Amino acid sequence: xxxxxxxxxxxxxxxxxxxxxxxxxxxxxxxxxxxxxxxxxxxxxxxxxxxxxxxxxxxxxxxxxxxxxxxxxxxxxxxxxxxxxxxxxxxxxxxxxxxxxxxxxxxxxxxxxxxxxxxxxxxxxxxxxxxxxxxxxxxxxxxxxxxxxxxxxxxxxxxxxxxxxxxxxxxxxxxxxxxxxxxxxxxxxxxxxxxxxxxxxxxxxxxxxxxxxxxxxxxxxxxxxxxxxxxxxxxxxxxxxxxxxxxxxxxxxxxxxxxx
Amino acid sequence: xxxxxxxxxxxxxxxxxxxxxxxxxxxxxxxxxxxxxxxxxxxxxxxxxxxxxxxxxxxxxxxxxxxxxxxxxxxxxxxxxxxxxxxxxxxxxxxxxxxxxxxxxxxxxxxxxxxxxxxxxxxxxxxxxxxxxxxxxxxxxxxxxxxxxxxxxxxxxxxxxxxxxxxxxxxxxxxxxxxxxxxxxxxxxxxxxxxxxxxxxxxxxxxxxxxxxxxxxxxxxxxxxxxxxxxxxxxxxxxxxxxxxxxxxxx
Ligand SMILES: Nc1ncnc2c1ncn2[C@@H]1O[C@H](COP(=O)(O)OP(=O)(O)OP(=O)(O)O)[C@@H](O)[C@H]1O
Ligand SMILES: [Mg+2]
Numbered sequence: 096x097x098x099x100x101x102x103x104x105x106x107x108x109x110x111x112x113x114x115x116x117x118x119x120x121x122x123x124x125x126x127x128x129x130x131x132x133x134x135x136x137x138x139x140x141x142x143x144x145x146x147x148x149x150x151x152x153x154x155x156x157x158x159x160x161x162x163x164x165x166x167x168x169x170x171x172x173x174x175x176x177x178x179x180x181x182x183x184x185x186x187x188x189x190x191x192x193x194x195x196x197x198x199x200x201x202x203x204x205x206x207x208x209x210x211x212x213x214x215x216x217x218x219x220x221x222x223x224x225x226x227x228x229x230x231x232x233x234x235x236x237x238x239x240x241x242x243x244x245x246x247x248x249x250x251x252x253x254x255x256x257x258x259x260x261x262x263x264x265x266x267x268x269x270x271x272x273x274x275x276x277x278x279x280x281x282x283x284x285x286x287x288x289x290x291x292x293x294x295x296x297x298x299x300x301x302x303x304x305x306x307x308x309x310x311x312x313x314x315x316x317x318x319x320x321x322x323x324x325x326x327x328x329x330x331x332x333x334x335x336x337x338x339x340x341x342x343x344x345x346x347x348x349x350x351x352x353x354x355x
Numbered sequence: 356x357x358x359x360x361x362x363x364x365x366x367x368x369x370x371x372x373x374x375x376x377x378x379x380x381x382x383x384x385x386x387x388x389x390x391x392x393x394x395x396x397x398x399x400x401x402x403x404x405x406x407x408x409x410x411x412x413x414x415x416x417x418x419x420x421x422x423x424x425x426x427x428x429x430x431x432x433x434x435x436x437x438x439x440x441x442x443x444x445x446x447x448x449x450x451x452x453x454x455x456x457x458x459x460x461x462x463x464x465x466x467x468x469x470x471x472x473x474x475x476x477x478x479x480x481x482x483x484x485x486x487x488x489x490x491x492x493x494x495x496x497x498x499x500x501x502x503x504x505x506x507x508x509x510x511x512x513x514x515x516x517x518x519x520x521x522x523x524x525x526x527x528x529x530x531x532x533x534x535x536x537x538x539x540x541x542x543x544x545x546x547x548x549x550x551x552x553x554x555x556x557x558x559x560x561x562x563x564x565x566x567x568x569x570x571x572x573x574x575x576x577x578x579x580x581x582x583x584x585x586x587x588x589x590x591x592x593x594x595x596x597x598x599x600x601x602x603x604x605x606x
Contacts, residue, residue, distance in 0.1 A: 146444075149448050150447075150448065151444050151447060151448060171450060174448060174449060174450045175450050177448070179445075179448045181441050181444060181445065183441050184440075184441050184445075185440065185441035185442055185444060185445025185446075186440065186441075186442065186445070187373075187437065187440055187442050188440065189373065189376065190369075190373070194369075194372075198365065198369060199445075199449070201365050202362075202365065202446060202449040202450070202451045203449055203450065204358065204361075204450065246445065
């Protein structure tokens with residue numbers, strides 16, 4: 096039984112300048128305990144897909160099941176099971192780190208004492224203990240990102256959605272994040288659905304990659320399989336494969352007329 | 356149900372703490388009605404206002420409604436900021452009751468408005484206002500009703516628009532005529548027939564009239580009763596709109 100499955104999931108935004116088809120029908124499945132890397136160029140529709148899977152945005156087409164609950168019929172059931180770390184975070188700069196962590200616990204219906212204890216625990220796990228009494232607005236970019244991640248872990252979700260979690264982290268913090276994600280999977284069999292633009296991260300962390308472009312899935316498989324299939328040579332990098340798949344950066348040869 | 360109550364309490368506490376941390380804003384909100392009270396109130400002293408009671412009993416109720424009209428209607432501004440920070444989506448992805456996200460905020464606005472109203476009334480008393488305690492309490496109840504209604508509408512609008520530019524002009528455009536037409540500064544009893552007729556289409560007028568009646572100890576059906584009816588209807592409509600918007604995703 097997959098923990099996430101989508102069929103034809105689509106979202107069109109209506110704008111003043113006409114409709115924008117951000118996601119055009121995504122079919123994918125994720126197994127329990129899997130770490131899935133969701134890759135694609137800027138504007139491919141990654142964030143939009145995540146916002147649909149996390150109940151924030153109603154799809155304009157298709158259906159999905161997340162952690163055993165139907166997205167359209169039981170969004171509340173989905174919310175109880177998932178954690179979401181948005182691409183641009185979600186803390187109020189005027190509120191203290193501790194208050195945000197405790198409030199998040201309370202929003203997930205932990206008791207007062209429980210929420211306070213959980214805040215301490217998360218702070219330890221994400222190296223935020225020293226910063227607990229600071230305002231969120233007074234954190235560095237990477238510190239804030241760690242706080243965002245802590246917020247998403249509050250209720251030990253079954254499925255964790257991370258939208259570019261490592262953007263802005265220094266190499267050490269990034270390595271720590273990878274370890275944390277692996278540990279969450281090992282200890283809690285958590286399923287992790289993450290987007291990233293760092294291909295080394297995708298390769299090191301994800302069991303399987305799904306590459307989207309223009310709102311549809313254009314390739315999927317393990318990093319090794321993608322390299323073998325699209326990279327062009329046995330020692331190709333994931334970057335070579337990614338560029339071959341999405342056509343970005345490799346446009347020159349196509350642009351020139353083949354014959355006159 | 357118990358989830359709704361505890362979630363509402365949680366949200367209420369969060370925003371009350373924020374209000375306490377920004378006392379400047381709370382004081383600032385009081386400035387405008389205070390100016391009217393001190394710099395405009397004395398002018399009315401010997402002017403025949405066509406009703407019972409002295410000029411303070413006419414002006415202070417009007418200023419209370421004006422305070423509610425302006426503070427509560429702009430309550431949604433906070434949500435616009437929170438949207439930019441991602442706080443709204445972060446909360447919406449948790450199981451928290453959608454209604455609590457609205458109620459908790461609106462209740463905080465009620466508390467804030469009541470404190471501001473109390474300060475305004477005390478200042479009025481210092482300047483010469485005399486009114487029955489029951490009447491003053493009734494006035495506060497009306498301020499509460501007005502606040503919860505307008506705050507709900509304001510939060511709903513803020514959830515639907517993308518930018519402050521889409522928000523502030525709407526509120527100002529609605530508020531200014533609403534304030535003038537409800538006879539906040541001078542009673543509509545002084546108005547020519549057509550203006551009086553137009554003002555009867557503005558719900559806030561009935562609240563102003565009701566509070567003025569209460570301030571002279573008149574609790575009759577056709578003043579306080581009518582005001583209560585209009586206030587409750589306004590509240591019911593606004594809460595319905597607000598709840599709808601907060602329930603629906605995609606905002
Ligand atoms: N609210 C919206 N209204 C209109 N268009 C939108 C909206 N949100 C996203 N889009 C458009 O949908 C497309 C997909 O956006 P999305 O944010 O999902 O991309 P992404 O893959 O997350 O990109 P990035 O890697 O830059 O974060 C883009 O073209 C974007 O401009
Ligand atoms: Mg994105």
